[in-house]
Amino acid sequence: MIKVKNLHKYYGEVHLFKGINFDIERGEVIVFIGPSGSGKSTFLRCINGLEYFQEGEIAVNNIGLHSINRLRPSKEDMETIRKIRLRVGVVFQQFNLFPHMTVLENIIEAPTRVLNIDSDKAVEDALSLLKRINIEKKAQSYPDELSGGEQQRVAIARALAMKPEAMLFDEPTSSLDPEMVGEVLAVIKNLVSEGMTTLIATHEMDFAREIADKVVVFDHGDIVEVGAPEDIFTNPKKERTKIFLNRILKR
Amino acid sequence: MKKILRILSLLTVLIIILYWTVPSKSDISPIEKIKKRGYLLWGSDAEGGAPYVFPDPKNPSKLIGFEVDLANAIARELGVEARQSQNAWDSLLPALKRGDFDIAMNGIEITAQREAEVLFSMPYYIYTEQLVVRKNDTQIKNINDLKGKKVGTLSGAVAQDILMKIGGVDVKVYSGQVEPYEDLAIGRLDAVLLDLPIAAYYAKPNPKLKYTGHPVGEGFYGIAIKKENKEFKNKIDEIFIKLLKSGELKKIYKKWDMWDKTQENLFQQIKTSEGFVSLQESKKAPLYTFFPNLLKGAGITILISVSSMALAITLGLILTVLRIYGRTPLSSVAAAYIEIYRGTPLLIQLYILYYGLPNIGISLNPLTAAFIGLGMNYAAYESELYRAGINAVPKGQMEAALSLGMSQSLAVKRIIMPQAIRIAFPGITNDFIALFKDSSLVSVIAMVELTKTYSILAATTLRFFELGLIVAFLYFAMSYPLSLLARRLEEKLMGHKR
Numbered sequence: 226m227i228k229v230k231n232l233h234k235y236y237g238e239v240h241l242f243k244g245i246n247f248d249i250e251r252g253e254v255i256v257f258i259g260p261s262g263s264g265k266s267t268f269l270r271c272i273n274g275l276e277y278f279q280e281g282e283i284a285v286n287n288i289g290l291h292s293i294n295r296l297r298p299s300k301e302d303m304e305t306i307r308k309i310r311l312r313v314g315v316v317f318q319q320f321n322l323f324p325h326m327t328v329l330e331n332i333i334e335a336p337t338r339v340l341n342i343d344s345d346k347a348v349e350d351a352l353s354l355l356k357r358i359n360i361e362k363k364a365q366s367y368p369d370e371l372s373g374g375e376q377q378r379v380a381i382a383r384a385l386a387m388k389p390e391a392m393l394f395d396e397p398t399s400s401l402d403p404e405m406v407g408e409v410l411a412v413i414k415n416l417v418s419e420g421m422t423t424l425i426a427t428h429e430m431d432f433a434r435e436i437a438d439k440v441v442v443f444d445h446g447d448i449v450e451v452g453a454p455e456d457i458f459t460n461p462k463k464e465r466t467k468i469f470l471n472r473i474l475k476r
Numbered sequence: 477m478k479k480i481l482r483i484l485s486l487l488t489v490l491i492i493i494l495y496w497t498v499p500s501k502s503d504i505s506p507i508e509k510i511k512k513r514g515y516l517l518w519g520s521d522a523e524g525g526a527p528y529v530f531p532d533p534k535n536p537s538k539l540i541g542f543e544v545d546l547a548n549a550i551a552r553e554l555g556v557e558a559r560q561s562q563n564a565w566d567s568l569l570p571a572l573k574r575g576d577f578d579i580a581m582n583g584i585e586i587t588a589q590r591e592a593e594v595l596f597s598m599p600y601y602i603y604t605e606q607l608v609v610r611k612n613d614t615q616i617k618n619i620n621d622l623k624g625k626k627v628g629t630l631s632g633a634v635a636q637d638i639l640m641k642i643g644g645v646d647v648k649v650y651s652g653q654v655e656p657y658e659d660l661a662i663g664r665l666d667a668v669l670l671d672l673p674i675a676a677y678y679a680k681p682n683p684k685l686k687y688t689g690h691p692v693g694e695g696f697y698g699i700a701i702k703k704e705n706k707e708f709k710n711k712i713d714e715i716f717i718k719l720l721k722s723g724e725l726k727k728i729y730k731k732w733d734m735w736d737k738t739q740e741n742l743f744q745q746i747k748t749s750e751g752f753v754s755l756q757e758s759k760k761a762p763l764y765t766f767f768p769n770l771l772k773g774a775g776i777t778i779l780i781s782v783s784s785m786a787l788a789i790t791l792g793l794i795l796t797v798l799r800i801y802g803r804t805p806l807s808s809v810a811a812a813y814i815e816i817y818r819g820t821p822l823l824i825q826l827y828i829l830y831y832g833l834p835n836i837g838i839s840l841n842p843l844t845a846a847f848i849g850l851g852m853n854y855a856a857y858e859s860e861l862y863r864a865g866i867n868a869v870p871k872g873q874m875e876a877a878l879s880l881g882m883s884q885s886l887a888v889k890r891i892i893m894p895q896a897i898r899i900a901f902p903g904i905t906n907d908f909i910a911l912f913k914d915s916s917l918v919s920v921i922a923m924v925e926l927t928k929t930y931s932i933l934a935a936t937t938l939r940f941f942e943l944g945l946i947v948a949f950l951y952f953a954m955s956y957p958l959s960l961l962a963r964r965l966e967e968k969l970m971g972h973k974r
Binding site: 273274275297303307310311314315317319321322323324325334335338339340380383384387 | 803895
């Protein structure tokens with residue numbers, strides 16, 4: 226469903242991705258792990274067009290995204306990116322809810338204005354989504370009246386309201402207080418169990434182990450190792466994987 | 477090269493914006509035009525004061541003065557009414573040339589220089605220059621004693637030329653006729669040389685001042701008419717001869733105590749005297765008589781401030797969006813606009829808009845010019861406030877909006893701007909109050925708003941203090957509720973954080 230071919234990305238002089246190739250099948254759950262700055266977030270953001278890349282191709286459902294002029298992207302390029310974004314939902318580390326809108330307004334904003342869904346229908350869908358994540362009581366609250374965990378759950382609902390075919394989670398629990406991590410992971414688990422194609426960058430190793438079909442280990446912009454969770458966590462083949470796991474599991 | 481392009485595109489935008497205000501030109505003669513319109517528009521500066529044109533202290537919404545009487549007589553002969561059009565004295569002739577009024581009559585001395593620019597009617601008054609000094613002064617006997625002295629006069633008046641020609645005189649130029657005498661009385665000046673009618677009204681009643689020497693430099697006041705309106709000038713001359721023969725002119729001068737031997741060269745003698753207002757009387761008029769005028773001025777101040785702020789807020793928003801999200805030619809135009817408007821004085825912008833544009837065929841009425849001038853200037857400042865607001869919205873907001881499939885323009889409209897405006901709001905409120913007070917600057921383009929009303933009334937009555945307090949209070953009474961309202965709006969926006 227998502228095909229990444231020969232992806233190159235530079236940050237100024239730094240050559241981060243040196244030709245990554247990676248394919249994701251429909252319904253797969255891929256967890257990306259690796260030290261901070263290893264490129265796992267950037268990789269996810271490239272798929273959604275939030276990061277530009279200089280070389281290579283990313284195709285989502287056969288919609289091809291090439292390297293584009295980042296200063297003056299052409300109309301067609303912008304439209305291609307938008308088409309991909311309509312199929313791929315994103316959940317950010319910082320939630321990024323719209324602070325001037327209520328929970329309900331946050332969720333129906335894009336369906337009504339981008340997909341032109343009738344607002345009664347959009348509200349109905351939004352309320353059932355809120356019920357699924359168990360915060361329908363907060364529909365009329367503003368984001369700053371919610372806890373971090375609640376905000377992140379709303380952010381997930383907001384992305385789901387666009388009926389995406391795949392979801393990208395960019396360290397969804399990294400800015401949460403520890404007691405709220407569980408509720409967010411539970412929502413993601415629920416989503417995965419329904420068969421959603423899911424890509425997650427995370428530092429939650431237990432969660433990764435439990436949920437992943439494949440674990441991808443990133444380091445310095447390279448994919449070090451790809452494998453089933455059991456193999457990666459109990460029997461890593463690469464030295465860089467071992468060093469990273471040692472460091473993170475000791476904590 | 478790039479800079480020139482920027483300036484050119486800015487000018488283009490400016491001209492397009494102004495295009496709709498261009499009045500259509502007609503070929504009908506001025507006399508027909510006046511008759512059709514039903515009134516004669518005559519330009520003068522009521523701030524110049526008595527005895528020419530000034531507000532009646534008993535009823536300040538009415539203008540009186542010998543030139544008001546003259547204008548009424550002329551208009552009557554034309555079969556219409558007379559209406560005064562307020563304009564700063566120094567710019568009466570440019571305003572006449574741009575067609576703001578039919579004639580300019582306000583103690584305008586006939587000089588060769590001016591005759592090159594406009595037509596003059598036959599003289600309607602022979603003026604002389606009177607030297608005034610402090611009562612205890614014994615040194616200055618006539619204008620030959622002025623070397624090395626500080627002498628006050630009016631900007632652009634013939635007296636100024638006379639003083640310049642003497643040489644070695646420290647000439648202090650004023651824009652109003654009250655201030656030189658005030659400064660003379662308190663010792664900032666050694667003498668004042670001005671037209672006799674001015675001295676008669678302002679200096680003669682002042683116990684601290686006295687006339688010295690005989691009047692000098694005989695000259696003529698004439699009515700200025702647009703150069704191409706020869707036929708109209710002949711008509712005015714005809715009317716003058718009629719008024720002169722009937723003795724009506726003489727009667728008017730007698731009424732204003734402006735009669736002197738010199739005038740006999742022009743007129744025969746007839747005697748009457750009625751309705752003359754002296755400075756003493758002006759000083760005694762109760763304060764409430766000035767309220768209708770002041771309130772009218774305040775109304776215009778509000779009208780100008782509110783309308784130009786609305787323009788500034790809208791135009792500022794467009795500029796910001798173009799600057800931040802627009803593509804290169806547009807974003808550079810917006811950036812250049814902002815820098816040029818912030819980097820040049822508002823006063824100059826107003827002058828260019830009002831007196832400069834007629835040179836390229838665009839003539840705005842004062843209200844439009846004030847609205848556009850203030851609005852376009854403040855738009856540059858509002859734009860910077862919006863920009864600061866946009867920069868303060870976290871980057872993640874745009875990313876979240878885009879990731880939901882919104883186009884950039886939808887994201888700006890729905891997600892970024894609502895948050896940016898909330899952040900910019902206190903600054904915008906602050907600017908509104910500043911604009912409110914800056915609106916007094918538009919008096920240079922012939923708008924009589926509150927400050928201008930004040931200076932006109934104060935110049936005639938010399939009551940700078942009481943009237944000043946009242947006007948300051950009026951400004952405060954308007955701006956304070958405004959800040960309260962703004963604060964409540966702000967609380968409503970921020971209080972719930974939205």
